[in-house]
Amino acid sequence: SAVISQKPSRDICQRGTSLTIQCQVDSQVTMMFWYRQQPGQSLTLIATANQGSEATYESGFVIDKFPISRPNLTFSTLTVSNMSPEDSSIYLCSVTGLSGNTIYFGEGSWLTVV
Amino acid sequence: KNEVEQSPQNLTAQEGEFITINCSYSVGISALHWLQQHPGGGIVSLFMLSSGKKKHGRLIATINIQEKHSSLHITASHPRDSAVYICAVFYGNMRFGAGTRLTVKP
Numbered sequence: 001s002a003v004i005s006q007k008p009s010r011d012i013c014q015r016g017t018s019l020t021i022q023c024q025v026d027s028q029v030t031m032m033f034w035y036r037q038q039p040g041q042s043l044t045l046i047a048t049a050n051q052g053s054e055a056t057y058e059s060g061f062v063i064d065k066f067p068i069s070r071p072n073l074t075f076s077t078l079t080v081s082n083m084s085p086e087d088s089s090i091y092l093c094s095v096t097g098l099s100g101n102t103i104y105f106g107e108g109s110w111l112t113v114v
Numbered sequence: 115k116n117e118v119e120q121s122p123q124n125l126t127a128q129e130g131e132f133i134t135i136n137c138s139y140s141v142g143i144s145a146l147h148w149l150q151q152h153p154g155g156g157i158v159s160l161f162m163l164s165s166g167k168k169k170h171g172r173l174i175a176t177i178n179i180q181e182k183h184s185s186l187h188i189t190a191s192h193p194r195d196s197a198v199y200i201c202a203v204f205y206g207n208m209r210f211g212a213g214t215r216l217t218v219k220p
Contacts, residue, residue, distance in 0.1 A: 033208070042200060043210045092157070100145040100204025101164075105157040 002027055006093050006106030013113050018081045021109045023093030028073035030098060034066070037090040037108075046091075049076040083113045117141060120201050120211030127218050133188040135214045137201030140182065148175050148186045149200040151213070157200070160186075191218045 003026040013019050023032070034046040034055075047055040047068055055068035070076040080087055093106040119138045127133055137146070145164055151157045161168050161175040163184060168175050172191075177184040188195055195218050201211040 042212045045207060048207070094208075096204070096208060100143075100147075100208060101162055103147055103149075103159050103162075103202065103204075103208060107154075107156050 002029060002095050002102075002104045004093055004095065004104055004106040006109055008109055009107055010110040011112070013083050013111060015084055015113055017083055018079055019083065019111060020077050020079045021091055021093070023076045023078070023106055025074045025095055029095040030073070031096045032070065032076050033094045033096070034068060034076070034078045035092045035094060037092060039089070043092065046078070049078075080111065083111070085113045087111065088113045116212070117209050118201055118203055118211040120214055122214060123212065124215045125217070127191050127216070129192060129218055129220050131191050131218075133191050133195075133216065133218075135186045135199050135201075135216070137184045137186075137211055138182060139184075139201075139203045139209075141203070141205050143182075143203040143205045145204040146177055146184050147202040147204075147208075148184070149202055149210075151198040151200060153197075160199075188216075191216075193218045193220050 005024045007022050032049045035043045037043050045058045046061045047057040049055050049068050049070040051070050065081050067079045090108045090110050092108045096103045117140050121136050147162050148160045149157050150160050163177040172189045174187040198213045198215050200213045202208050
């Protein structure tokens, strides 16, 4: 199993500012992902965080808006840049096994942009 | 068309009722998960299925690979089962259904 610590758990942010979310896993993992869950919606994949190289972004998400770092196999950060109220969401870090047979989530970061 | 279709979107039941949530997907997969998300936001995997059927307490999950369909059943439902249940399938990446919001009333 994997235990994922994510912080902050909750924040209220001013429009135009940026916030960095941290994700720490208690073991080395290959596949690490960042998701967004807008109010009342399901999970949308933002990007795959690749260790030592640039993240792989899904359609509709760009590096300038959501820069991601992954310096090693246990840690990643997601920055939400130049925030607007539309960015108010839960952001979740997740890790999966290579064959998808396991999946674990962080507790989520609830961001409200005012 | 969404790759993962879940039904129903919302479900209200009385305590003790038998509940079924369905998931259909359109691609070949290597694994399917049923996830539970409580109002606090945390998500846990209840089951991972690649074939057949699994049971854990009052929860039963089945999958039919040929028909690309899975069901999650809850027997003798309880108010603490109230949560959002999400079907997730893996083929290279994890893809998620829209979720089923279950409310069990005492």
